[in-house]
Amino acid sequence: MISKRNNIESLVASFALVFVTIPATAFAWQDAGGDEKKDESAEKKKEEPDKWFVVKNAEIHTGTGAVLRDAMLVAKNGKIDDIGHDLEIPPDAKVLDAQGMRVYPGLVAISSSGLLGPTTSDFGDTVNPFNSNMILGLATGITTTGSGNAAVKLKRFSIKDLVVREKIFAVFSWSARNPSGKRSLREKFVSAAAYLREFRDWEDKVKKDKELKEPQKKNVDTTVLAVLKGETTAKFNANDRDDLLGIAHLAQEFGFRPVIEGCVEGWTVADELGRAGAMAIVTARDRRPKDEALVRDGGSSIENAAILHRSGVAVAVVSGTESVDLGGIVGRDIMALPIEADFAIRGGLPEDAALASITTTSARILGVQHRVGSLEVGKDCDLIVVDKDLLHYEAFVQWTVVDGKIVYDKQKELYFAHIRPRPDAPAEPKKLDKGETEPKPDADKPKEGPEEGGKKGDGEKKNGDGEKKGGDEEKKGG
């Protein structure tokens, strides 16, 4: 027995020796290391399962014009995976029941201040994702904001992947008060355009004649060149009719689409701006008296946004002041963003354009329309659940979702929880059967005729779902 055991021990020892000597060769060691790494990454993938988020029973306003009744939206890892009816809910999904509510894309504020805390351009190192202004911004429905020259998401409790785009605008000045400035800017455009023509020409010819010299970039303004190449957006801050006209002509001459902030007298030259493909950032309630010394039209107009829109100018609406401001003139701060769009409607802007003015158009102006601004498959799951029409002054944002994560819940934050508190259970389906509330939604949306066909079927489903819910509630009651 003893000798046997010794044998075994020696065997084990020799095995151990072999084992020790294997990693001795560098090759074997490296190999093992590689395998380990692979394993690790595989494990990590396993550790982090897909995060699913679902909104169901909602009236989804996608922001592209379509409205889906009693529909669902499924998001996977913060991106919209599917929108439609009767979709499969993944087992681990976080489900938000938006019965009786409307879902809109998260709002895009062209500019704001304070929502991200006291930030500098180093967003990842300075944003305060716990500050109360951010909560109020999310309560307004804002999920993306322009800040400085960047577009940043309001990601609560996180500083990861905040910035959607940086270096959006090249800001130019064009003012009647500074004629030399106008002249020099025009010269910059002339030389940049000339260079660009030469360069494009050279690009064509160099394929045949490889020894051809590249045109010299001397004296070409790189910022202007970037604008002409479409790499950056030219932004002007202008309100006077003359200036707007000048910008429109400059844009038409050199073929770029200017963004014009302010644009108070834009309505007087709307056709020219439209022809230039201009995009305007307006505040519907801007007030400016007409210069009575001039015969021509001038001053502000409540119809500004509407007229610009009719002339083909993409209109984004911003609030009077950029920060959350609970003092001063009430209702003009960033929290009144949808209200500001309402005033544009008051001036004749169609409702869909008004919604676009704080979602898709503003996203387009910031150059982030590929990620935010509307609810489409593949885009970020940034949405708001509103109890009424978003543009109704009584509407409250009930939930705000950024990257598929609920970051604002009206009932959980102290700011508006006490105003018209949300009932814990979704609206009771029995009432619907009685026809008490049924006429209401129809009366609310007379415009959405084309959807009628789909609606009927949905309505049936809704009732079916409703009955189920009713059953659940009864159980709870019991």
Next chain:
Amino acid sequence: MMLASLLIPLLPLPLGGDTKPGPTPNLLAIRVGKAETIAKGTIEHAVILVENGKIVTIGEDLPIERGIPVLDRPSWVVMPGLVNAYSRIGLDSEGGDDSAAEVKASAELYAQAKDFQEIVKYGVTTLGLYPAGNGVPGQACAVRPLGKTKEEMLLADACYLKIIARASPSAKKLIQDGFKKADEYAEKEKKAREKFDKDKKGKKEDKKEEKKEEPKPAPGAAQEPAAAEDPKPEEKKDDGFVPPEPEPKAKPWVDLRAGRLRGLVSINSAAEFLHYVDAIGKETFSWDVRLVVQRESDVFYVLDKKTYDLDFDGIGDKKCRVVMEPVLSVTPGTMRNRNLAMELAKAGAKIVFIPRNDTLMDAKAWLANVGEIVGANLDRSIALRAVTLEPAELLGVEKRVGSLEKGKDANLIFFSGDPLEPTSKLEAVMLDGRFVHGEVKL
């Protein structure tokens, strides 16, 4: 006259003054109504035997040998002397704005500073002194507040490295730069190691033991990648290798990584905690938090990962110590009180209380303020621990002070009643077995 002069030496203790008690016998038994031992709960009718400045034994109703002088105070409550782990009492110089992690607060220590004599009267028998300044101002030391010289006062040095975390690129860079210095040192150490191994190998080859030595460099080579990441295993190998001395500026960061030094990270808000966590990235070293409790503190957001579904670990998840003032805060934008200390403790953090302000006045009101937090539902045992053993552990002097246990320094403070009651009076303070405050007659 003759009689009087004969009688005086017979008295066990000369009549002590109000503040300056006379000499305490070397061996003394103390019998009190209650002892808060911190380490082992509350002992009723406690007897403590003190000899040569140390606690020899402590227990309930222990028999006292005849001949040992006895201090009998059945109405008193005794607890370990208070430990203020985060103070600048007795220091006065201003620090700079620069990162100076190598600076030590002990360099500023002046034994004759009056504040030290004063602070003892409020029951503070151990102080953790930190260096002033912004950024990474340096390392703290632990002192006993009475001593003729600096050396006599110093209990421990390089207790923790103070790091001020801010939501700014410069503050975050300061931390990252520090660890870059440690990286440079690790590189240097690795090279020294390689050279050492090579030399050693060469020597052994000289001895003509080639065959036996062959397998040896193999495990060495296998270990090297691991060693580069963590210098610890290298030190454990007792093969005569002496790692090179890091540069003074790099040393604190090398020590942090090696576990020889703790970090104490000062934050004001949740955002500063988040940005600090972001700044250290995957760096693993032990650190605690100095939370400056502001009235509308939003730190409740980062207590744990679960509540707000954070993408990083909260303060409670890290199970670190939180050095904080005993004050209530309010939920931002409201008048609703919040007991952050209680919330932190529930989330898993360990609480270390310091006086509300670093002044003698607030040192006097310290325990009463802690009492208020206990009144607002913080567990009493956590509160008592938070002024004694927990700060002692933060300073790394828990083997000497912070609780009433056999073998520890006899730092005792005596109250007329519950120490956390504002009506209780601090009757006497004993530091290293000697009464330093209070009128004590045996």
